[in-house]
Amino acid sequence: MSPRTFTQVGTRPIRHDGVDKVTGRANYGADFTLPGMLHGAVLRSPYAHARIVSIDTTAAEAAPGVKAVITGADIPETNAKLMLGEGAIDLHDVGDNLLAHGKALYNGHAVAAVAAVTADAARSAAALIKVVYEVLEPVLSVDRAMAADAPILHDNMATKGQPGANGPSNLASRMELKRGDLTRGFADADVVVEREFRTATVHQGYIEPHACVARYGEDGRAIVWCSTQGPFAVRDQCAAILSMDPANIKVIPSEIGGGFGGKIVVYLEPLAIMLSRKAQRPVKMVMTRDEVFRATGPTSGTKIRMKIGAKKDGTIVAADGSLYYEAGAYRGSPAGAGMMCALAPYRIPNFLIEAFDIVVNKPKVAAYRAPGSPMASFAVESVLDEIARQLKTDPIDLRLKNAASEGDLAPYGPPYGPIGLKDILEAARKHPHWTSPLGKNQGRGIACGFWFNAGMNSSASVTLNMDGSAAVVTGNPDIGGTRVAQALMVAEELGIPVERVRPGVADTDSSGFTDVTGGSRVCYATGMAVIKAAEDVREQLKARAATIWKVDPSAVGWEDGRATPPAGTEKAEPLSVADLAAKLSHTGGPIIGRASLYAPMAGPAFGAHICDLEVDPETGRSRVVRYTAFQDVGKAVHPSFVEGQIQGGVAQGIGWALNEEYVYDRNGIMENAGFLDYRMPVASDLPMIETVVLEVANPLHPYGVRGVGEVPIVPPLAAVANAMRDATGLRFTELPLSPPRVLAALEREHEPVGAGTGAGQGGRR
Amino acid sequence: MATLHVPGGLREFTGGVATVQLDATRVSDALEQLARLYPSLAPHIADMAVAVDGEIYTQPGYQPLSPSIEVHLLPRIAGG
Numbered sequence: 001m002s003p004r005t006f007t008q009v010g011t012r013p014i015r016h017d018g019v020d021k022v023t024g025r026a027n028y029g030a031d032f033t034l035p036g037m038l039h040g041a042v043l044r045s046p047y048a049h050a051r052i053v054s055i056d057t058t059a060a061e062a063a064p065g066v067k068a069v070i071t072g073a074d075i076p077e078t079n080a081k082l083m084l085g086e087g088a089i090d091l092h093d094v095g096d097n098l099l100a101h102g103k104a105l106y107n108g109h110a111v112a113a114v115a116a117v118t119a120d121a122a123r124s125a126a127a128l129i130k131v132v133y134e135v136l137e138p139v140l141s142v143d144r145a146m147a148a149d150a151p152i153l154h155d156n157m158a159t160k161g162q163p164g165a166n167g168p169s170n171l172a173s174r175m176e177l178k179r180g181d182l183t184r185g186f187a188d189a190d191v192v193v194e195r196e197f198r199t200a201t202v203h204q205g206y207i208e209p210h211a212c213v214a215r216y217g218e219d220g221r222a223i224v225w226c227s228t229q230g231p232f233a234v235r236d237q238c239a240a241i242l243s244m245d246p247a248n249i250k251v252i253p254s255e256i257g258g259g260f261g262g263k264i265v266v267y268l269e270p271l272a273i274m275l276s277r278k279a280q281r282p283v284k285m286v287m288t289r290d291e292v293f294r295a296t297g298p299t300s301g302t303k304i305r306m307k308i309g310a311k312k313d314g315t316i317v318a319a320d321g322s323l324y325y326e327a328g329a330y331r332g333s334p335a336g337a338g339m340m341c342a343l344a345p346y347r348i349p350n351f352l353i354e355a356f357d358i359v360v361n362k363p364k365v366a367a368y369r370a371p372g373s374p375m376a377s378f379a380v381e382s383v384l385d386e387i388a389r390q391l392k393t394d395p396i397d398l399r400l401k402n403a404a405s406e407g408d409l410a411p412y413g414p415p416y417g418p419i420g421l422k423d424i425l426e427a428a429r430k431h432p433h434w435t436s437p438l439g440k441n442q443g444r445g446i447a448c449g450f451w452f453n454a455g456m457n458s459s460a461s462v463t464l465n466m467d468g469s470a471a472v473v474t475g476n477p478d479i480g481g482t483r484v485a486q487a488l489m490v491a492e493e494l495g496i497p498v499e500r501v502r503p504g505v506a507d508t509d510s511s512g513f514t515d516v517t518g519g520s521r522v523c524y525a526t527g528m529a530v531i532k533a534a535e536d537v538r539e540q541l542k543a544r545a546a547t548i549w550k551v552d553p554s555a556v557g558w559e560d561g562r563a564t565p566p567a568g569t570e571k572a573e574p575l576s577v578a579d580l581a582a583k584l585s586h587t588g589g590p591i592i593g594r595a596s597l598y599a600p601m602a603g604p605a606f607g608a609h610i611c612d613l614e615v616d617p618e619t620g621r622s623r624v625v626r627y628t629a630f631q632d633v634g635k636a637v638h639p640s641f642v643e644g645q646i647q648g649g650v651a652q653g654i655g656w657a658l659n660e661e662y663v664y665d666r667n668g669i670m671e672n673a674g675f676l677d678y679r680m681p682v683a684s685d686l687p688m689i690e691t692v693v694l695e696v697a698n699p700l701h702p703y704g705v706r707g708v709g710e711v712p713i714v715p716p717l718a719a720v721a722n723a724m725r726d727a728t729g730l731r732f733t734e735l736p737l738s739p740p741r742v743l744a745a746l747e748r749e750h751e752p753v754g755a756g757t758g759a760g761q762g763g764r765r
Numbered sequence: 766m767a768t769l770h771v772p773g774g775l776r777e778f779t780g781g782v783a784t785v786q787l788d789a790t791r792v793s794d795a796l797e798q799l800a801r802l803y804p805s806l807a808p809h810i811a812d813m814a815v816a817v818d819g820e821i822y823t824q825p826g827y828q829p830l831s832p833s834i835e836v837h838l839l840p841r842i843a844g845g
Contacts, residue, residue, distance in 0.1 A: 088812055161809060176774035177774065178774075337842045340840065340842070352773070367843045368845050412772075412839045414821070416819070454842070455822075455823075598822075600820040600822050601814075601822070
């Protein structure tokens with residue numbers, strides 16, 4: 001790709017939606033109200049695994065203020081599937097997850113819903129619904145799920161990908177990737193390290209709870225206002241689950257207070273539509289934080305065995321891993337993605353990675369920022385840290401020696417195009433952080449991470465106003481600053497100030513079909529649509545200039561935001577966008593540019609993170625004292641939001657590493673369903689996270705954009721654990737590294753916490 | 766002829782065959798030919814993503830295939 005000089009892309013203008021957000025004027029999911037609106041409440045299973053013998057809604061229906069009650073019987077069961085962005089979803093499972101049909105499969109599984117004149121009345125009425133349960137043994141771990149005598153969650157589920165498997169089984173699927181000769185590879189190794197790792201079930205932790213309002217009209221049409229990562233995904237899921245024509249559903253997205261993958265699948269919207277249909281009034285539903293934890297998508301708890309062999313010179317010659325991922329109550333964990341990501345940063349000639357998708361009695365997992373990759377990376381990067389120690393080599397050198405580069409085959413098959421892994425590792429090695437001194441009780445760790453980044457369907461339109469300002473509209477809710485990024489692209493293409501481009505997020509009737517805001521795809525795929533739409537406007541403007549100059553349109557040029565006449569044209573001066581916009585009525589009327597496209601996956605992106613951790617030997621509490629994240633982003637359209645995405649991913653990864661976990665009692669009841677007990681890091685827990693952004697252009701995008709948002713959550717788990725190893729001399733293989741776990745290990749080992757024991761951390765020697 | 770690479774985990778359904786040469790002009794034709802060659806593989810490739818000369822498509826049906834192109838099957842990935 002020839003280097004392009006940008007005038008606006010790469011600058012840091014204030015986001016157009018910023019003032020509304022910091023002043024509280026922006027409208028989120030729970031902010032919407034309608035006249036005559038009812039409030040919905042959901043009755044949820046108190047048991048983790050139970051057969052539903054009967055449901056009696058009589059008392060609830062007779063309660064004061066109640067206008068509608070629904071149960072699983074109101075959702076028709078289907079075996080259909082729906083393409084939802086990157087994969088097909090099983091509508092049977094989504095429907096059964098919305099309201100249980102025969103079994104409650106986790107604590108918090110929705111069983112019935114009520115609409116009443118107030119939220120209190122709805123909740124009180126829900127409590128009057130009599131459900132008779134036959135309580136079953138809960139299955140709470142992959143080990144128990146795969147035991148021969150384990151209770152079976154789904155009588156009709158057989159194992160996919162395993163010849164001869166007839167089921168029933170809790171093992172939903174088995175996958176594997178392999179290359180070369182594993183036996184020969186390990187025979188060639190001078191050092192072999194094998195460990196078993198575990199990570200806890202953790203939640204995306206978006207601050208805004210799920211919320212929606214639905215109005216079902218007499219004409220059979222429904223309008224849904226909701227907080228979602230994908231209005232079209234909500235529309236199509238609701239239509240398929242409720243057997244409605246998608247043309248009869250309009251979804252209007254609100255601002256969104258975080259999603260991270262968890263606001264793609266529907267939880268409330270179909271219930272609100274059904275309740276509204278029954279009650280003939282609008283219905284609002286807002287989850288409590290307790291419901292968000294118990295009933296919406298965490299990501300998988302995992303068990304991972306990882307064995308890696310290397311030669312004395314650091315060349316990795318073989319890897320053998322088994323990844324066991326909890327899917328929650330229905331099939332569909334990100335085990336396959338974990339399998340493909342685990343070894344992606346490295347060139348390894350012989351490997352076998354197998355992945356198991358296993359159902360357990362926990363909420364069905366949902367996508368969470370680079371789904372599946374952080375856990376697999378935790379295992380691989382921890383083992384590499386041990387290998388570096390055994391070989392007494394610098395852990396960055398070890399990674400550099402084996403780092404994949406352009407032309408190397410990814411473990412999942414195809415060769416890599418231009419990638420920046422070596423560049424970021426070189427940058428990390430040269431960065432002052434790597435060689436800075438450590439204090440007492442501190443340790444340092446490094447880890448790499450990988451994510452694919454998605455493409456898929458995107459649409460955009462750009463309209464030009466008569467005053468030369470413009471508007472850009474897409475169907476992607478703005479989670480990470482995509483509005484201002486899209487405005488920058490339009491400004492760049494048209495040569496107008498970014499402040500004169502108004503970016504908007506449209507509803508499903510007002511935008512061309514667009515896949516979800518997810519998969520790190522918006523700046524890449526929707527960005528391409530925006531650029532093409534702006535180019536469309538520019539071409540139309542050139543044609544208008546040709547009309548004015550009475551020349552052939554193909555002879556009109558474009559330079560510095562102005563149409564330029566062909567040489568020799570009489571009385572013709574270059575015309576700016578504002579000049580041409582002022583004459584639109586005289587040259588043919590308004591101009592709208594549009595583009596729709598399907599983009600291949602964005603091109604792989606890599607990160608490398610350095611973490612300094614300080615451990616209190618008295619309490620086991622640890623604190624990240626310095627953190628630097630290096631990432632190849634392709635092209636940073638708005639660097640502040642690129643850095644913000646990286647910092648956000650790191651913060652979530654640190655929480656995953658240090659404190660976050662679903663705590664269950666023996667009956668499968670979640671014991672910490674609130675932010676007081678589910679300990680997410682807050683600003684005061686973290687240092688300023690330094691970012692180093694590298695730009696190795698992605699040839700699939702006109703500016704070189706790769707996608708940013710997911711990679712940064714991948715390395716922190718191992719970076720933190722490797723720093724803990726450096727600080728304490730102890731290799732922790734189970735997350736989170738919460739104070740009780742660390743203190744217990746310190747006491748068990750009776751090892752002093754030293755001032756950076758640092759064996760093998762060549763960067764500090 | 767396009768070269769289609771069968772992932773390791775699915776080679777149990779192809780009798781260990783790792784690559785298949787297919788005379789196909791688009792991905793959907795290649796997958797149909799593959800399913801005819803190995804019928805027990807058919808249900809397992811229906812939901813897969815496809816890399817065409819390194820570019821990954823989650824809905825690849827009509828992506829054109831030129832001669833000597835490399836095609837890889839891989840599980841679909843859901844992003845967050």
